[in-house]
Amino acid sequence: MRKTTIAIDTKLPRRDAFGAIAMPVYHTAAYEFETAKDMADAFCGRVLAPDYSRVMNPTVMHLEDTVKALTGATNVFAFCSGMAAITNALLVFVEQGKNIVTSNHLFGNTVALMNRTLTRFGVETRQIDLLDLDAVRNAIDEHTACLYLEIVTNPQLEVADLSALADIAHERGIPLIADTTVIPFTQFSAKQLGVDVEVVSSTKYISGGATSLGGLVIDYGTFPVVNQRIRFELLFNVGSYMSPHAAYMQSLGLETLDARYRVQAQNALTLTKKLKEVPEIVSVNYIGLEDNPFHELAVKQFGKTAGAMLTIDLADRKACFSFIDHLQLIRRATNLFDNKSLAIHPYSTIFGPFSGKQKAAMDVRDTTIRLSVGLEDVEDIFEDIVQAIRVES
Ligand SMILES: *Cc1c(COP(=O)(O)O)cnc(C)c1O
Numbered sequence: 001m002r003k004t005t006i007a008i009d010t011k012l013p014r015r016d017a018f019g020a021i022a023m024p025v026y027h028t029a030a031y032e033f034e035t036a037k038d039m040a041d042a043f044c045g046r047v048l049a050p051d052y053s054r055v056m057n058p059t060v061m062h063l064e065d066t067v068k069a070l071t072g073a074t075n076v077f078a079f080c081s082g083m084a085a086i087t088n089a090l091l092v093f094v095e096q097g098k099n100i101v102t103s104n105h106l107f108g109n110t111v112a113l114m115n116r117t118l119t120r121f122g123v124e125t126r127q128i129d130l131l132d133l134d135a136v137r138n139a140i141d142e143h144t145a146c147l148y149l150e151i152v153t154n155p156q157l158e159v160a161d162l163s164a165l166a167d168i169a170h171e172r173g174i175p176l177i178a179d180t181t182v183i184p185f186t187q188f189s190a191k192q193l194g195v196d197v198e199v200v201s202s203t204k205y206i207s208g209g210a211t212s213l214g215g216l217v218i219d220y221g222t223f224p225v226v227n228q229r230i231r232f233e234l235l236f237n238v239g240s241y242m243s244p245h246a247a248y249m250q251s252l253g254l255e256t257l258d259a260r261y262r263v264q265a266q267n268a269l270t271l272t273k274k275l276k277e278v279p280e281i282v283s284v285n286y287i288g289l290e291d292n293p294f295h296e297l298a299v300k301q302f303g304k305t306a307g308a309m310l311t312i313d314l315a316d317r318k319a320c321f322s323f324i325d326h327l328q329l330i331r332r333a334t335n336l337f338d339n340k341s342l343a344i345h346p347y348s349t350i351f352g353p354f355s356g357k358q359k360a361a362m363d364v365r366d367t368t369i370r371l372s373v374g375l376e377d378v379e380d381i382f383e384d385i386v387q388a389i390r391v392e393s
Contacts, residue, residue: 003070003186004258010066013058023062025248029053045232055235059244063251067216070254071185071198074221077230078214078247082181082201083109084240085215089177089199090114091238092229093145096122100146101139103130103160104362105153107179108350111362130160133168140172150179151190152298154336155311155346155370156363157285159294162301166194175223181205182309182336185218186258188302196222205337208253208260212246260375264337265305267381268373272310274382280319280389282367286310308337308373314389317366320345324369326388329380341374341381 001009012023031050033039041047050056064076079085090113094100100114104127114125126139130149140147147169149160162178169176175196184205190198200206202214219226235241242250265288272286287298288306298306314320323343324332330341334350344350347366351359359365373381 006069007066007186007257008255010062010069012062013065023059023248023251025244026053026058027244028057053244054239054241057241057244057247059251060242060247063242063247063254064216066251066254067185067218071218072189072191072220073198073218075219075227075231077217077219077235078202078242078250079217079240080215080242080246081213081240082179082199082203082215083113085199085201085217086110086179087113088230088234088238088240089197089217089226090118090146090148091234092197092223092226093175093177094118094121094123095145098143098145099124099126099141100148101126101128101136101144102148103150103153103158104128105130105156105158106150106362107154108354110150110179112353130165131158133161133164136165136168140168140174144172144174146175146177148177148179150182151301152182152287152294152307152309154182154309155368157287157292157294157309157311159287159297159301161297162190162193162195166196169196170194175226183302183305183307184257184261186261187305190218191220193301196220197226202250202253203335205261206250206253206257208256208337208339210335210338210340211253212249214242214246214250260339261308262305263375264308264373267375267378268308268310269306270378271373271382271385275312275385278386278389280314282313282315284310284312309370310373311368311370312385313365313367314369315367317345317347319389320367320369322391323385323388326391327384328387329376329384330371330388336372338372339375341376341384342372344370346370 042049042051060078064078067076128135128139166176177197178195179199181201198218200216202216269288272284275284287294330343333342334344351364
Protein backbone atom coordinates (compact mmCIF):
# COMPACT_ATOMS: atom_id res chain seq x y z
CA MET A 1 0.00 0.00 0.00
CA ARG A 2 1.03 3.61 -0.58
CA LYS A 3 1.69 5.98 2.28
CA THR A 4 -1.57 7.91 1.90
CA THR A 5 -3.46 4.64 2.39
CA ILE A 6 -1.25 3.39 5.22
CA ALA A 7 -1.90 6.62 7.15
CA ILE A 8 -5.62 5.92 7.01
CA ASP A 9 -5.69 2.20 7.25
CA THR A 10 -3.22 0.97 9.86
CA LYS A 11 -5.32 -1.51 11.82
CA LEU A 12 -5.73 -1.53 15.57
CA PRO A 13 -3.68 -4.34 17.13
CA ARG A 14 -6.93 -5.98 18.31
CA ARG A 15 -10.52 -5.62 17.26
CA ASP A 16 -12.22 -3.18 19.62
CA ALA A 17 -15.01 -4.66 21.76
CA PHE A 18 -17.52 -2.36 20.02
CA GLY A 19 -15.82 -2.33 16.62
CA ALA A 20 -14.74 1.31 17.04
CA ILE A 21 -13.21 2.69 13.86
CA ALA A 22 -11.21 5.43 15.60
CA MET A 23 -8.69 4.22 18.14
CA PRO A 24 -10.41 4.66 21.51
CA VAL A 25 -8.68 6.89 24.05
CA TYR A 26 -7.45 4.62 26.81
CA HIS A 27 -7.38 7.14 29.62
CA THR A 28 -5.99 4.75 32.18
CA ALA A 29 -2.81 4.75 34.21
CA ALA A 30 -2.67 0.99 34.82
CA TYR A 31 -3.83 -2.34 33.37
CA GLU A 32 -5.11 -5.46 35.08
CA PHE A 33 -3.61 -8.86 34.25
CA GLU A 34 -5.21 -12.33 34.25
CA THR A 35 -2.36 -14.08 36.02
CA ALA A 36 0.85 -13.42 37.96
CA LYS A 37 2.83 -14.91 35.06
CA ASP A 38 1.23 -12.54 32.50
CA MET A 39 2.11 -9.69 34.81
CA ALA A 40 5.72 -10.83 35.19
CA ASP A 41 6.08 -11.30 31.40
CA ALA A 42 4.81 -7.77 30.71
CA PHE A 43 6.90 -6.12 33.41
CA CYS A 44 10.08 -7.88 32.28
CA GLY A 45 9.48 -7.06 28.61
CA ARG A 46 9.06 -10.70 27.50
CA VAL A 47 5.64 -9.79 26.15
CA LEU A 48 4.86 -6.34 24.70
CA ALA A 49 1.73 -5.55 26.72
CA PRO A 50 0.88 -2.31 28.50
CA ASP A 51 1.40 -2.44 32.23
CA TYR A 52 1.61 1.25 33.12
CA SER A 53 0.89 4.31 30.95
CA ARG A 54 4.21 6.04 31.69
CA VAL A 55 5.76 3.40 29.44
CA MET A 56 3.06 2.00 27.16
CA ASN A 57 -0.54 2.82 26.29
CA PRO A 58 -2.73 1.33 23.54
CA THR A 59 -3.77 4.71 22.10
CA VAL A 60 -0.17 5.88 21.93
CA MET A 61 0.93 2.51 20.53
CA HIS A 62 -1.54 2.91 17.67
CA LEU A 63 0.09 6.21 16.68
CA GLU A 64 3.53 4.59 16.99
CA ASP A 65 2.41 1.62 14.85
CA THR A 66 1.07 3.90 12.11
CA VAL A 67 4.31 5.90 11.98
CA LYS A 68 6.25 2.62 11.93
CA ALA A 69 4.23 1.43 8.93
CA LEU A 70 4.70 4.79 7.16
CA THR A 71 8.46 5.03 7.67
CA GLY A 72 9.62 1.41 7.67
CA ALA A 73 11.19 2.06 11.08
CA THR A 74 12.22 -0.70 13.45
CA ASN A 75 10.81 1.15 16.47
CA VAL A 76 8.84 4.34 17.03
CA PHE A 77 8.52 6.04 20.42
CA ALA A 78 6.03 8.84 21.07
CA PHE A 79 6.82 11.55 23.62
CA CYS A 80 4.94 14.45 25.16
CA SER A 81 6.73 17.08 23.02
CA GLY A 82 9.28 17.46 20.27
CA MET A 83 11.84 18.56 22.86
CA ALA A 84 11.15 15.41 24.93
CA ALA A 85 11.80 13.30 21.81
CA ILE A 86 15.06 15.16 21.09
CA THR A 87 16.17 14.90 24.72
CA ASN A 88 15.49 11.16 24.86
CA ALA A 89 17.23 10.52 21.53
CA LEU A 90 20.32 12.38 22.74
CA LEU A 91 20.27 10.72 26.18
CA VAL A 92 20.66 7.38 24.42
CA PHE A 93 24.09 8.39 23.13
CA VAL A 94 25.62 11.10 25.33
CA GLU A 95 27.47 10.71 28.61
CA GLN A 96 30.02 12.70 30.56
CA GLY A 97 33.11 13.41 28.46
CA LYS A 98 31.34 12.88 25.13
CA ASN A 99 30.59 15.52 22.52
CA ILE A 100 27.83 16.22 20.01
CA VAL A 101 28.82 17.47 16.57
CA THR A 102 26.06 19.65 15.16
CA SER A 103 25.18 22.69 13.08
CA ASN A 104 25.49 26.37 14.00
CA HIS A 105 21.89 26.59 12.73
CA LEU A 106 19.54 24.84 15.13
CA PHE A 107 16.09 25.24 16.68
CA GLY A 108 16.47 27.59 19.69
CA ASN A 109 15.53 25.12 22.42
CA THR A 110 17.71 22.40 20.89
CA VAL A 111 20.72 24.75 21.08
CA ALA A 112 19.83 25.58 24.67
CA LEU A 113 19.38 21.90 25.55
CA MET A 114 22.85 21.16 24.25
CA ASN A 115 24.71 24.30 25.34
CA ARG A 116 23.01 24.95 28.65
CA THR A 117 21.43 21.77 30.01
CA LEU A 118 23.68 19.00 28.72
CA THR A 119 26.82 21.07 29.35
CA ARG A 120 26.08 20.79 33.08
CA PHE A 121 26.40 17.02 32.72
CA GLY A 122 29.81 17.20 31.06
CA VAL A 123 28.65 16.93 27.45
CA GLU A 124 30.33 19.25 24.96
CA THR A 125 28.60 20.60 21.84
CA ARG A 126 30.54 21.47 18.70
CA GLN A 127 28.53 23.75 16.44
CA ILE A 128 29.95 24.01 12.96
CA ASP A 129 29.02 24.87 9.38
CA LEU A 130 27.55 21.60 8.06
CA LEU A 131 27.97 22.82 4.48
CA ASP A 132 31.72 22.42 5.04
CA LEU A 133 32.12 18.64 5.02
CA ASP A 134 35.82 18.85 5.94
CA ALA A 135 34.91 20.86 9.03
CA VAL A 136 32.47 18.07 9.97
CA ARG A 137 35.16 15.41 9.52
CA ASN A 138 37.59 17.44 11.62
CA ALA A 139 35.10 18.06 14.41
CA ILE A 140 34.42 14.36 14.96
CA ASP A 141 36.83 12.60 17.31
CA GLU A 142 36.84 9.41 19.38
CA HIS A 143 34.61 11.06 22.01
CA THR A 144 31.89 12.09 19.57
CA ALA A 145 28.55 10.52 20.49
CA CYS A 146 26.54 11.50 17.41
CA LEU A 147 26.13 13.86 14.49
CA TYR A 148 22.92 15.84 15.01
CA LEU A 149 21.18 18.12 12.49
CA GLU A 150 17.92 19.54 11.15
CA ILE A 151 17.11 18.62 7.55
CA VAL A 152 16.09 22.21 6.76
CA THR A 153 17.15 24.78 9.34
CA ASN A 154 14.80 27.34 10.77
CA PRO A 155 14.78 30.26 10.05
CA GLN A 156 17.83 30.16 7.72
CA LEU A 157 16.37 27.41 5.47
CA GLU A 158 19.71 25.71 4.94
CA VAL A 159 19.35 22.16 3.59
CA ALA A 160 21.65 19.44 4.93
CA ASP A 161 23.21 17.00 2.46
CA LEU A 162 21.99 13.93 4.32
CA SER A 163 23.72 11.18 2.32
CA ALA A 164 27.10 12.92 2.48
CA LEU A 165 26.77 13.63 6.21
CA ALA A 166 25.52 10.11 6.92
CA ASP A 167 28.59 8.70 5.14
CA ILE A 168 30.89 10.82 7.31
CA ALA A 169 29.12 9.74 10.51
CA HIS A 170 29.14 6.07 9.53
CA GLU A 171 32.84 6.08 8.58
CA ARG A 172 33.44 7.06 12.20
CA GLY A 173 30.91 4.60 13.62
CA ILE A 174 28.54 7.22 15.01
CA PRO A 175 24.82 7.69 14.31
CA LEU A 176 23.25 10.50 12.30
CA ILE A 177 20.29 11.91 14.23
CA ALA A 178 18.06 14.16 12.10
CA ASP A 179 15.22 16.44 13.12
CA THR A 180 12.83 16.10 10.16
CA THR A 181 9.96 18.22 11.52
CA VAL A 182 9.79 20.56 8.52
CA ILE A 183 9.19 17.97 5.75
CA PRO A 184 6.79 15.14 6.70
CA PHE A 185 7.94 11.54 6.49
CA THR A 186 5.12 10.82 4.07
CA GLN A 187 7.15 12.74 1.45
CA PHE A 188 10.61 11.15 1.66
CA SER A 189 12.54 8.38 3.34
CA ALA A 190 15.10 9.56 5.89
CA LYS A 191 16.16 5.93 6.21
CA GLN A 192 17.15 5.73 2.53
CA LEU A 193 19.23 8.89 2.95
CA GLY A 194 21.22 7.24 5.75
CA VAL A 195 19.56 8.72 8.84
CA ASP A 196 19.83 6.37 11.82
CA VAL A 197 17.42 8.12 14.17
CA GLU A 198 14.76 10.58 13.06
CA VAL A 199 13.20 13.00 15.55
CA VAL A 200 9.99 14.88 14.79
CA SER A 201 7.98 17.52 16.60
CA SER A 202 4.54 16.05 15.89
CA THR A 203 3.08 19.27 17.34
CA LYS A 204 3.56 20.68 13.84
CA TYR A 205 2.39 18.98 10.62
CA ILE A 206 1.05 15.85 12.30
CA SER A 207 -1.20 17.56 14.81
CA GLY A 208 -2.20 19.98 12.04
CA GLY A 209 -4.81 21.94 13.89
CA ALA A 210 -2.33 22.88 16.64
CA THR A 211 -4.34 20.64 18.93
CA SER A 212 -1.59 19.06 20.98
CA LEU A 213 2.12 18.76 21.65
CA GLY A 214 4.01 15.65 20.74
CA GLY A 215 7.33 14.25 19.58
CA LEU A 216 8.50 11.10 17.87
CA VAL A 217 11.74 9.16 17.91
CA ILE A 218 11.85 7.03 14.76
CA ASP A 219 14.52 4.39 15.10
CA TYR A 220 15.80 2.61 11.99
CA GLY A 221 17.45 -0.15 14.01
CA THR A 222 21.03 0.57 12.90
CA PHE A 223 22.08 1.28 16.49
CA PRO A 224 20.37 -1.33 18.72
CA VAL A 225 21.20 0.77 21.78
CA VAL A 226 18.32 3.13 20.83
CA ASN A 227 15.66 0.50 21.46
CA GLN A 228 17.41 -0.92 24.55
CA ARG A 229 17.84 2.44 26.26
CA ILE A 230 14.54 4.08 25.35
CA ARG A 231 12.28 1.07 25.88
CA PHE A 232 13.91 -0.39 28.95
CA GLU A 233 15.51 2.63 30.62
CA LEU A 234 14.46 6.14 29.55
CA LEU A 235 10.68 5.61 29.27
CA PHE A 236 10.74 4.30 32.82
CA ASN A 237 13.23 6.69 34.38
CA VAL A 238 12.63 9.95 32.54
CA GLY A 239 8.86 9.63 32.19
CA SER A 240 8.07 11.81 29.17
CA TYR A 241 5.80 9.45 27.20
CA MET A 242 2.95 10.91 25.14
CA SER A 243 -0.46 11.13 26.81
CA PRO A 244 -3.32 9.04 25.37
CA HIS A 245 -5.37 12.12 24.60
CA ALA A 246 -2.54 13.74 22.61
CA ALA A 247 -1.99 10.45 20.77
CA TYR A 248 -5.66 10.37 19.80
CA MET A 249 -5.51 13.93 18.44
CA GLN A 250 -2.31 13.20 16.57
CA SER A 251 -3.60 9.93 15.09
CA LEU A 252 -6.49 11.91 13.64
CA GLY A 253 -4.00 14.46 12.32
CA LEU A 254 -1.84 11.75 10.78
CA GLU A 255 -4.79 10.44 8.75
CA THR A 256 -5.06 13.75 6.87
CA LEU A 257 -1.38 14.74 6.98
CA ASP A 258 -0.55 14.03 3.37
CA ALA A 259 -3.66 15.73 1.97
CA ARG A 260 -3.09 18.83 4.12
CA TYR A 261 0.63 18.90 3.38
CA ARG A 262 0.15 18.88 -0.39
CA VAL A 263 -2.17 21.89 -0.23
CA GLN A 264 0.11 23.78 2.16
CA ALA A 265 3.22 23.12 0.06
CA GLN A 266 1.41 24.24 -3.11
CA ASN A 267 0.14 27.35 -1.32
CA ALA A 268 3.70 28.13 -0.17
CA LEU A 269 5.07 27.82 -3.70
CA THR A 270 2.33 29.95 -5.25
CA LEU A 271 2.67 32.53 -2.48
CA THR A 272 6.47 32.87 -2.72
CA LYS A 273 6.30 33.40 -6.49
CA LYS A 274 3.83 36.24 -5.92
CA LEU A 275 5.80 37.72 -2.99
CA LYS A 276 8.90 38.01 -5.17
CA GLU A 277 7.02 40.63 -7.19
CA VAL A 278 6.27 42.84 -4.16
CA PRO A 279 8.85 45.66 -4.18
CA GLU A 280 8.77 46.32 -0.39
CA ILE A 281 9.97 42.76 0.25
CA VAL A 282 13.78 42.77 0.19
CA SER A 283 14.08 38.99 -0.25
CA VAL A 284 11.99 35.84 -0.23
CA ASN A 285 13.60 32.63 0.99
CA TYR A 286 11.91 29.31 0.15
CA ILE A 287 13.65 26.11 -0.92
CA GLY A 288 10.86 25.40 -3.41
CA LEU A 289 11.90 28.35 -5.59
CA GLU A 290 14.07 27.30 -8.51
CA ASP A 291 16.62 30.07 -7.94
CA ASN A 292 17.13 29.08 -4.28
CA PRO A 293 20.69 27.78 -3.75
CA PHE A 294 19.37 24.66 -1.97
CA HIS A 295 16.57 23.91 -4.45
CA GLU A 296 18.34 21.14 -6.35
CA LEU A 297 19.44 19.32 -3.18
CA ALA A 298 15.97 19.73 -1.69
CA VAL A 299 14.33 18.18 -4.77
CA LYS A 300 16.85 15.31 -4.77
CA GLN A 301 16.18 14.50 -1.13
CA PHE A 302 12.58 15.45 -0.46
CA GLY A 303 10.93 15.24 -3.87
CA LYS A 304 8.83 17.83 -5.66
CA THR A 305 7.37 19.61 -2.61
CA ALA A 306 9.35 21.89 -0.34
CA GLY A 307 7.27 22.35 2.80
CA ALA A 308 5.28 25.32 4.01
CA MET A 309 7.92 27.35 5.86
CA LEU A 310 9.39 30.43 4.23
CA THR A 311 10.90 33.72 5.27
CA ILE A 312 10.71 37.24 3.91
CA ASP A 313 13.10 40.05 4.74
CA LEU A 314 11.82 43.60 5.09
CA ALA A 315 13.81 46.85 5.32
CA ASP A 316 14.34 46.88 9.09
CA ARG A 317 12.92 45.81 12.44
CA LYS A 318 10.38 48.65 12.43
CA ALA A 319 8.95 47.41 9.12
CA CYS A 320 8.79 43.86 10.51
CA PHE A 321 6.94 44.91 13.67
CA SER A 322 4.52 47.09 11.72
CA PHE A 323 3.88 44.23 9.30
CA ILE A 324 3.13 41.79 12.12
CA ASP A 325 0.92 44.31 13.95
CA HIS A 326 -1.22 44.89 10.87
CA LEU A 327 -1.89 41.28 9.87
CA GLN A 328 -5.60 40.55 9.84
CA LEU A 329 -5.80 36.93 8.66
CA ILE A 330 -2.38 35.50 9.38
CA ARG A 331 -1.97 34.77 13.09
CA ARG A 332 0.76 36.34 15.21
CA ALA A 333 2.02 33.06 16.67
CA THR A 334 4.95 30.73 16.94
CA ASN A 335 4.36 27.11 15.87
CA LEU A 336 4.64 25.76 12.34
CA PHE A 337 2.34 23.94 9.93
CA ASP A 338 -0.90 24.73 11.65
CA ASN A 339 -3.92 24.68 9.31
CA LYS A 340 -3.87 28.45 9.81
CA SER A 341 -1.12 30.68 8.43
CA LEU A 342 1.24 32.04 11.09
CA ALA A 343 3.83 34.81 11.24
CA ILE A 344 6.63 35.52 13.71
CA HIS A 345 9.74 37.73 13.98
CA PRO A 346 12.23 35.05 15.15
CA TYR A 347 14.97 37.54 16.16
CA SER A 348 12.90 39.13 18.95
CA THR A 349 10.97 36.02 20.04
CA ILE A 350 12.34 32.49 19.61
CA PHE A 351 15.90 33.84 19.60
CA GLY A 352 15.10 36.67 22.06
CA PRO A 353 17.19 35.17 24.89
CA PHE A 354 20.35 35.03 22.73
CA SER A 355 22.80 37.95 22.48
CA GLY A 356 23.20 39.95 19.27
CA LYS A 357 26.57 38.28 18.71
CA GLN A 358 25.11 34.80 19.16
CA LYS A 359 22.30 35.63 16.75
CA ALA A 360 24.80 36.91 14.19
CA ALA A 361 26.73 33.63 14.50
CA MET A 362 23.46 31.74 13.87
CA ASP A 363 22.54 33.96 10.88
CA VAL A 364 19.32 35.07 12.57
CA ARG A 365 18.56 38.55 11.25
CA ASP A 366 16.50 41.40 12.72
CA THR A 367 14.87 41.93 9.30
CA THR A 368 13.42 38.43 8.87
CA ILE A 369 9.79 37.35 9.24
CA ARG A 370 9.07 33.62 9.28
CA LEU A 371 5.80 32.53 7.71
CA SER A 372 4.10 29.18 8.01
CA VAL A 373 1.60 28.81 5.21
CA GLY A 374 -1.76 27.27 6.07
CA LEU A 375 -4.77 25.87 4.24
CA GLU A 376 -6.54 29.16 3.55
CA ASP A 377 -7.08 30.33 -0.04
CA VAL A 378 -3.64 31.49 -1.15
CA GLU A 379 -5.07 34.73 -2.61
CA ASP A 380 -6.33 35.70 0.85
CA ILE A 381 -2.93 34.98 2.41
CA PHE A 382 -1.21 37.07 -0.26
CA GLU A 383 -3.63 39.97 0.08
CA ASP A 384 -3.18 40.01 3.87
CA ILE A 385 0.60 40.18 3.49
CA VAL A 386 0.44 43.00 0.97
CA GLN A 387 -2.02 45.10 3.00
CA ALA A 388 0.04 44.62 6.17
CA ILE A 389 3.18 45.78 4.37
CA ARG A 390 1.54 48.78 2.71
CA VAL A 391 -0.71 50.04 5.51
CA GLU A 392 0.14 53.57 6.74
CA SER A 393 1.21 53.12 10.33
C1 LIG B 1 8.90 22.94 17.26
C2 LIG B 1 10.19 22.28 16.95
C3 LIG B 1 10.84 21.50 17.93
C4 LIG B 1 10.31 21.35 19.33
O1 LIG B 1 9.10 20.69 19.35
P1 LIG B 1 7.99 20.90 20.49
O2 LIG B 1 6.94 19.95 20.09
O3 LIG B 1 7.58 22.33 20.47
O4 LIG B 1 8.66 20.54 21.79
C5 LIG B 1 12.02 20.90 17.56
N1 LIG B 1 12.54 21.03 16.32
C6 LIG B 1 11.93 21.76 15.37
C7 LIG B 1 12.57 21.86 14.01
C8 LIG B 1 10.75 22.41 15.65
O5 LIG B 1 10.16 23.15 14.70
